[in-house]
Each structure stands twice: as structure tokens, then as C-alpha cells.
Amino acid sequence: MNAETKIESRELSYAEAIREAMDIALSTDERVVLMGEDIGVYGGAFQVTGDLVEKYGEDRVMDTPISELGGAGVAVGAAMTGLRPIFEFQFSDFATLAMEQIVNQAAKVRYMLGGSVSVPVVMRFPAGSGTGAAAQHSQSLEAWLGHVPGLKVVQPSTPEDAKGLLLAALEDPDPVMIFEHKILYKMKGPVPAGHYITPIGKAAIRREGKDLTIVGTSIMVHKAMAAAETLAEEGIDAEVIDLRSVRPMDRETVLASVRKTGRLLCVYEGVKTLGVGAEVSAMVAESDAFDFLDAPIVRLGGAECPIPYNPELEKAVVPQVPDILDAARKLATGAI
Amino acid sequence: MDSIDDVANAPYAIRHYAPETLKDALRKMFLIRKFEEGAEDSYTRGLIHGTMHLSIGQEASAVGSCMALTDEDKITSTHRGHGHCVAKGADLGKMFAEFFGKETGYCKGRGGSMHIADPGKGNLGANGIVGGGLPIAVGAALSAKRLGTGAVTVCFFGDGANNEGAFHEALNMAAVWKLPVVFVCENNKYGMSTSTERSTAVANIADRAVAYAMPGKTVDGNDFSAVAESVDTAVARARAGEGPSLIENVTYRWRGHSKSDRNRYRTKEEITDWMARDPIPRMARLLIDHHILSEADVDAIEAEAEATIKDAIAFAADSPDPTVDAVTRDVYTDEIAA
Incomplete structure (x- = not known):
């Protein structure tokens, strides 16, 4: 982190820190759109998007139909053509429905096309066990996606990194998959105000x-x-x-x-x-x-x-x- | 039609396009045919490896569907995508170089036939996954709408893709969000060996448009004018902000699905029958009948196309191979040690 940009630090929850990162992105970059299931008035299954739809409207905080494959693919196509979509899977488990677009398209388009196109898409995956949601809503699938060249895969553990890694992902020209742990959403910690990044690839x-x-x-x-x-x-x-x-x-x-x-x-x-x-x-x-x-x-x-x-x-x-x-x-x- | 010179009753293409535009369309159809034949020949001679999916017989669909598009407009294509790439204005030398696996190819030898693309001309790429391009096309249309570029996306896919979930999800989202995209189904009757009759519950794939509240139209895909009329109308509708359409171009692939095809699922008679409905002489006849070209002009365009392909193959053959030490280049924008 750049010390100069670390103006003040407040206690925020991990979910609030992610929301703050999305808020900053939406307010500073017209190309950013949020997409996902029930991320609008509902605020997201884990209330991560919260009330962002009220501030930015339904055109930028887009509720998608329950179409994980199609929705992820729309985000990929939009990223290839000038937008910076942040796509939220309601549960990381549902990424299994979208593996085609993540693995065959997002990860490989740049390489297959000889570097002539980038896919700057960010995907967020609420992951992990501990909520009593059983086998299809509790998995940790980061190793699946970590196995695919062309993707970047991060797992923030603190509110500060949850915000910083999301802002880093948005600056990254390649697809970045963010695995967020559902149990951490309510965990509080110091989060610097304003824009900063947590570098991807650094422990x-x-x-x-x-x-x-x-x-x-x-x-x-x-x-x-x-x-x-x-x-x-x-x-x-x-x-x-x-x-x-x-x-x-x-x-x-x-x-x-x-x-x-x-x-x-x-x-x-x-x-x-x-x-x-x-x-x-x-x-x-x-x-x-x-x-x-x-x-x-x-x-x-x-x-x-x-x-x-x-x-x-x-x-x-x-x-x-x-x-x-x-x-x-x-x-x-x-x-x- | 009362007389061949009755312009008011002439087919759409004659009424709608300048002679030079029509001539160029015929030229592109010949280029696609010669390109495919050149690719097939190069494959047979061992100059191209892997496999390929030829679109011989489908030229009117590719060219007719791109008539209303500019370089700003996008297309997504399929594993049978050589024709779309040519129709969108690609450089034939760079295409052949890609098939030959050369560094000078569109994908620097990394993609090959199934990933041929030309983003500079708006071609976001062929796709090795049936239905893979459908959501991507909707995403491109979303970008156009949000960024206010006015661009339209034409999404090519085959009859096989209409039974993929991606098809249904993509059409639904495009309709819900009223996006500027035209879904062009090239129904060539078979998904590999399985006929549409055996795989698809509706009689016409365009009938599925009803489920997504968009216009749907089944067109003779070997009739250049009919294809152009339908897709132009759909593109205009998309550009006007009125949302997506589904056009079904009924056509036929003369060759097998890929190089492994033994043609055991269709008869010789069926193939011969469709070859008699060749879209290229049909287009040539249209232009001759309407005094846009002479027979000699058509022959000259064909000869010119042949020469262009020859040059393109020579360029590919003479181009350098990529080097192995750069094999991981372009996995990421900034190379990283993974």
C-alpha cells in the first residue's frame, strides 16, 4: 500500500469495505457496472452491494436474471468491449454453472486472440462454510480457478485487503476472481479511506x-x-x-x-x-x-x-x- | 415481377444497394468460397494441421448478414467462422497465416481456425464452444448501449447452439435489457450429425423468438437479398434502440462437419440437391439480370478472388513461425510468472 494515500482509517466490516471499493469505482469510472443476482433493491444475498442501486441506478447496479452462465458471459463480452463489469455470484458454488464462460472464454480470449483483446472483468465469489447452508452453498473452489492460466485469483482475509484487492482488480487488464469468505463479511477491521490498492500476487x-x-x-x-x-x-x-x-x-x-x-x-x-x-x-x-x-x-x-x-x-x-x-x-x- | 427492369419490384438488394456495394458483396462471397477451398487444399497437402470447419455453401448468410455493419459494429462468430471473418473485412493473408500457425497470423499462431478474430474490424472472434459467443455478443451490446457508441452486434451461431442454455439465457437478457444485438442463426440442418428435426422441438428455430418477445424470421439463407433485407431490418431496429431480433438463415454446409466427418448421416442426393442451390451463382445471376454486372465481370471477380487467395497462401507460407520461448506471451497483459 502507498502510505501517502492512507489518509485516515476507520473500522469497517469486510462487506462494507467491499461496498466502499465498489462505490469509489462507480463514482470515479463511468465504465464500471455491477452485475449479479439480487444485487439491486435486495442489496445482495449478503448485503454487500447494499444500497448502491439507490445511488447509481439500475443501469449501473444491474439485477441479472438467474442465469449464471449467461450473466458471466455478458460480463466477459462487456469487458472485451469497453466496460469494467464487477460480476457477483450469489454463492461461489454457482460458478459451476458459469465455468464455460470463466474458463473457456474469460481466461483464454486474450491468449487465443494473440493478445489483441483484454478481458478486464472482475468476478466476486462469496465462498466457504460456516453458515449451515450445506453442500451446494459452502464450497471453497479457489483451487479450481487457480488452475487456469489467464485468470488471477485472490482471497482477501481482512476488510482492508477486501477493498484494496477489489480496487487493484479493477485496475488490472486481466480477469480477476475474488473469493470472499462469507463468515468474514461481518468482521470489522481498520480500512483506509479513499482509493488505494492491495497488490495482486503479494502475500x-x-x-x-x-x-x-x-x-x-x-x-x-x-x-x-x-x-x-x-x-x-x-x-x-x-x-x-x-x-x-x-x-x-x-x-x-x-x-x-x-x-x-x-x-x-x-x-x-x-x-x-x-x-x-x-x-x-x-x-x-x-x-x-x-x-x-x-x-x-x-x-x-x-x-x-x-x-x-x-x-x-x-x-x-x-x-x-x-x-x-x-x-x-x-x-x-x-x-x- | 412484371419486368426485370421494374426497379420498384426488384429484390431488396437491387433496390437498396449501390452497384459497387453489390459487386463488393459478390466479391466477398467468392473470396469466402476460394478461401475455404484453399484452406481445404492446404490441409490436404499437410500445410495446415488440426481440424477445420468449412462454410462452403453458406456464403450468402455471412455476407448478407454484415451488409449494414460498419467497422465499429461487432460480430461474434462460431467454429464455422471463416466466412464471417472475411465478410467483416479481414485481411486474407493474416487469416491464412493464422491457419498456418504463423506469427503473422491474426492470433500469432495461438488460435488457429477455431479462434480466428479481427477485433480491429469488430470481429470479436470465432469460438470453439457451441453457444460460447452468444452471451459475449450480449455483453458487447451492453457496452454499446451504456457507452452510447451506437454500435450493433451481430451474433452468429449455428442450429446446434439453439439447444444450449447459453442461447436461451442470452436471448432473454438481450430482450429484458432491450440491447442492440441481432441473433443470426445459420441453420445448416445438422449439429455435427444430428439433424434439427431430431434435436430441436420447434419446426423453425426463429419460432423461439416468441419466447423472448423479439421478432423472429426464417429466411432462405442462400438468397443474399433475402438475408440482407432481414438482417438490415433487424440492425436498424437495434440501432434505433428497439431491441434484439432473431433471424434464422436456412442454409446448408456442403462439406462435412469437420475433417473427421464420413457423411453417414445424410444422403448424396441431399447434398447434391443443396449444391444445386449454390448461393454464389444465384447472386451473380441477380446482378447480371439487373444489368449490374456482365458475365465477363463475374468471371473477372472470380478470377481476382482466386488470385487474392493464392497471394494470401503465399504470404502465409513465407511467414515466420512463432518462437517457443514466447509461448506464454499474452496469457496475461503484463507477463507474470504464474
Whole structure:
């Protein structure tokens, strides 16, 4: 972040911070339009767009029919021809209906056309479990989209980054997919006023430490931070890295930390197998940082099943603070 | 018609376009035919790899549908998109270079036949996904409306796409938002091997316009004048802010779906019958009958088209290949290490 533009900071929720970013974009750039299901008078399923329709009208805060494929495609076509659409999926799960336009069109148009066209579309995906909405409204699909060259994929964990990454996405000439965690929408934190960007592709070190590196994404960053406090009381000094960006991934920040601590724990909510943590682990294993490892790499990810409805089961299938504590203790004490 | 010289009763194209414009339209139809034949020949000789989908027999639909368009207007195209690209004014050398996989091609050898595009002339690209271009066309129309450019988008798609969800979602949104887009279905009777009779519940694809509260019209897609009249009307309606239309150009592809087609789903007689309805001699006859061109003029236009294609192929053959070290270029606008 540019310090000069950081005029004042207020406490805003993650949802309010996203809304503020969209408000700034709508007021400063005529090309920006918001599109999505029930984002107008309803204010969005999670009240992220809120009352923006009152300020900017239905032509710029557009309720789409329940047509995820078509709606995403309209956003892609509009981005190719001069607009800067921000397309909200009501739930990230519904992106499965629009994978054609995201994967075959948005991601590939620029390459297929030899660089003669850009697709500056921003898509927002309310993701993650914890709301009791069960298997089709709780997934974490960032690794799916992170697998596609041509897309950029980010996961803000704080209100400040939720705003900064959205404003960065709008300045980006390529398609940027933003995975927002639904449980974080109400979380408050300091948010600088005015326009600023959080650079895409840069991780943030949330806590410095020397004994092990915990790389987390999205809500897992907060769980890792809570675990780190307890670990500190036990004399284990954990470094917590907020990956923030799945594609491109901040290789240097992760490797430098592992070279320092010699231990790596990856924590992510998406299904463990073939997930974001698998890529982080491979990145370290393939690098010189491997030589600095004093213990095997450990991953904590989502269980190999859909997200269940029962609240205790729902908690059990994604990493929780005690899981992180347990893995971190074993790693730090040489039990792994 | 009382007499061939009765201008008031002459077909739309004769009444509506200047002789030079008509001559240019015939020239483009010949260019498409020769282009496709040249591509087929180059493929047979191993100069082009992969596959391709030829539009021989569908030239009137491509050219007739673009008559009212300027370079500011957009089109989206299909996997059978060579004709649309030519009709929108593309450079034939750059097209062939793309098919040959060369750095000088429209997509620098990254796209090939199925992704041929010419954004400078408003062609947003062919598409390898059936129905993929439909929502994109609606998005382009949304841009035009919001930015007030006055541009219209013509969205080409085939009969197969009319059974994709994207078709229905796109038409609905275009109608709800009254966007300046014309949906042009090129009904060439088969989605690969499956006939429209076997795949589509309505008799005419244009009948589906009713479901989206827009005008729908089924047209003889091999009749240049009829195509131009219908699409021009729809383009004018779109430009006037009155919303989208669906035009169905009924036509036929002479060749198989792609290079793997063994033509087991249709008869030789059917193919021969449609070849007798060749849109190019029909257009030539129209212009000769109305004293716009002589037989010799038509022959000259055909010969000129042939020469243009020859030059285009030579340009492609002589062009440099892309280098492997640049293979990840243009994945992102600013190259990043992914």
C-alpha cells in the first residue's frame, strides 16, 4: 500500500469495505457496472452491494436474471468491449454453472486472440462454510480457478485487503476472481479511506516468528493467528503468512519464511487433495528452501467430503484452531 | 415481377444497394468460397494441421448478414467462422497465416481456425464452444448501449447452439435489457450429425423468438437479398434502440462437419440437391439480370478472388513461425510468472 494515500482509517466490516471499493469505482469510472443476482433493491444475498442501486441506478447496479452462465458471459463480452463489469455470484458454488464462460472464454480470449483483446472483468465469489447452508452453498473452489492460466485469483482475509484487492482488480487488464469468505463479511477491521490498492500476487506476513511458518488463506489466516497467540504462550514462535493471492502466488515471501523457520504448515479450507496448500507445499519442495526444512511439510485442508449440514459436522470438516495448534506443536517439537 | 427492369419490384438488394456495394458483396462471397477451398487444399497437402470447419455453401448468410455493419459494429462468430471473418473485412493473408500457425497470423499462431478474430474490424472472434459467443455478443451490446457508441452486434451461431442454455439465457437478457444485438442463426440442418428435426422441438428455430418477445424470421439463407433485407431490418431496429431480433438463415454446409466427418448421416442426393442451390451463382445471376454486372465481370471477380487467395497462401507460407520461448506471451497483459 502507498502510505501517502492512507489518509485516515476507520473500522469497517469486510462487506462494507467491499461496498466502499465498489462505490469509489462507480463514482470515479463511468465504465464500471455491477452485475449479479439480487444485487439491486435486495442489496445482495449478503448485503454487500447494499444500497448502491439507490445511488447509481439500475443501469449501473444491474439485477441479472438467474442465469449464471449467461450473466458471466455478458460480463466477459462487456469487458472485451469497453466496460469494467464487477460480476457477483450469489454463492461461489454457482460458478459451476458459469465455468464455460470463466474458463473457456474469460481466461483464454486474450491468449487465443494473440493478445489483441483484454478481458478486464472482475468476478466476486462469496465462498466457504460456516453458515449451515450445506453442500451446494459452502464450497471453497479457489483451487479450481487457480488452475487456469489467464485468470488471477485472490482471497482477501481482512476488510482492508477486501477493498484494496477489489480496487487493484479493477485496475488490472486481466480477469480477476475474488473469493470472499462469507463468515468474514461481518468482521470489522481498520480500512483506509479513499482509493488505494492491495497488490495482486503479494502475500502479507501477519505475524513474524522464527519456529515455524503457517501459510493460511482467507478465514484460516484468522484461525492461524489465534493459534499463534496460544503457541506463543507455550514458547512456540509461529510466523503467519496470509497468502492473499492464489494465482499468481507470492513465491518469494513463502520461501524466505521457510528458509528462516525450517517448518511449514499450510492451512486452507478447500478440500485438501489438490488444493492451494498442495501447490504451496510443492513450491517449497521444489525450491532451495527444501534444504532448510527440519520436518516434513504438513497440510491442513478440508475433508474429503461435501460440506455437511449438521453444525458439528460442518465444523469438523474444515480446519479449526485446535487442529492448527495440534499440528503446529507436533511440527515445532519434532513429533512429526 | 412484371419486368426485370421494374426497379420498384426488384429484390431488396437491387433496390437498396449501390452497384459497387453489390459487386463488393459478390466479391466477398467468392473470396469466402476460394478461401475455404484453399484452406481445404492446404490441409490436404499437410500445410495446415488440426481440424477445420468449412462454410462452403453458406456464403450468402455471412455476407448478407454484415451488409449494414460498419467497422465499429461487432460480430461474434462460431467454429464455422471463416466466412464471417472475411465478410467483416479481414485481411486474407493474416487469416491464412493464422491457419498456418504463423506469427503473422491474426492470433500469432495461438488460435488457429477455431479462434480466428479481427477485433480491429469488430470481429470479436470465432469460438470453439457451441453457444460460447452468444452471451459475449450480449455483453458487447451492453457496452454499446451504456457507452452510447451506437454500435450493433451481430451474433452468429449455428442450429446446434439453439439447444444450449447459453442461447436461451442470452436471448432473454438481450430482450429484458432491450440491447442492440441481432441473433443470426445459420441453420445448416445438422449439429455435427444430428439433424434439427431430431434435436430441436420447434419446426423453425426463429419460432423461439416468441419466447423472448423479439421478432423472429426464417429466411432462405442462400438468397443474399433475402438475408440482407432481414438482417438490415433487424440492425436498424437495434440501432434505433428497439431491441434484439432473431433471424434464422436456412442454409446448408456442403462439406462435412469437420475433417473427421464420413457423411453417414445424410444422403448424396441431399447434398447434391443443396449444391444445386449454390448461393454464389444465384447472386451473380441477380446482378447480371439487373444489368449490374456482365458475365465477363463475374468471371473477372472470380478470377481476382482466386488470385487474392493464392497471394494470401503465399504470404502465409513465407511467414515466420512463432518462437517457443514466447509461448506464454499474452496469457496475461503484463507477463507474470504464474
